Amino acid sequence: AQKITQTQPGMFVQEKEAVTLDCTYDTSDPSYGLFWYKQPSSGEMIFLIYQGSYDQQNATEGRYSLNFQKARKSANLVISASQLGDSAMYFCAMREKGKGGKLIFGQGTELSVKP
């Protein structure tokens, strides 16, 4: 069965430094997509970045990049030059092909950026 695991319940990072949030997944489907969402304390879910299983290059969106290691089934989020506004919960999610776009979410990592 498909599963997403985020093993870091909480992380701290100093402002302006880079941080990596871990995500591993389990699926038997060769076609899938991986997403990262940010949930600030206000509660909304904000889409950050997407990686397709057949994409040759790691996805990047501004200060966000996805370190995709297919053989290890990992899809870590890297945030460069952390800002105070990056403090939030971060969720990794997976979508399998043919499942109506359904997302399976991990339990999340709470990131705190220190000034």
Add this chain to the structure above:
Amino acid sequence: NAGVTQTPKFRVLKTGQSMTLLCAQDMNHEYMYWYRQDPGMGLRLIHYSVGEGTTAKGEVPDGYNVSRLKKQNFLLGLESAAPSQTSVYFCASSYRTDEQYFGPGTRLTVT
């Protein structure tokens, strides 16, 4: 362009009462979803719809019903609320299997 909106934002119910949560999107998305989020957990899918007039069960469908009579609306119903349904409910929509856009959430408490 309001994106995805949810009504109401907050609600308190007594055990056994019923209610309907409304989700509306103005992005002409085919796919819509209802999730719940409990403390310390990620989102879990309740029901979803891949088009007007179609619905399907997600991971935790028990105690909920849904309807998609219009493309832009997706309703989530609780026929007989239970304390276990205390949660934050999120609606989302997507253009097929692209990234999902989420509403602001509805905080529901069942006493």
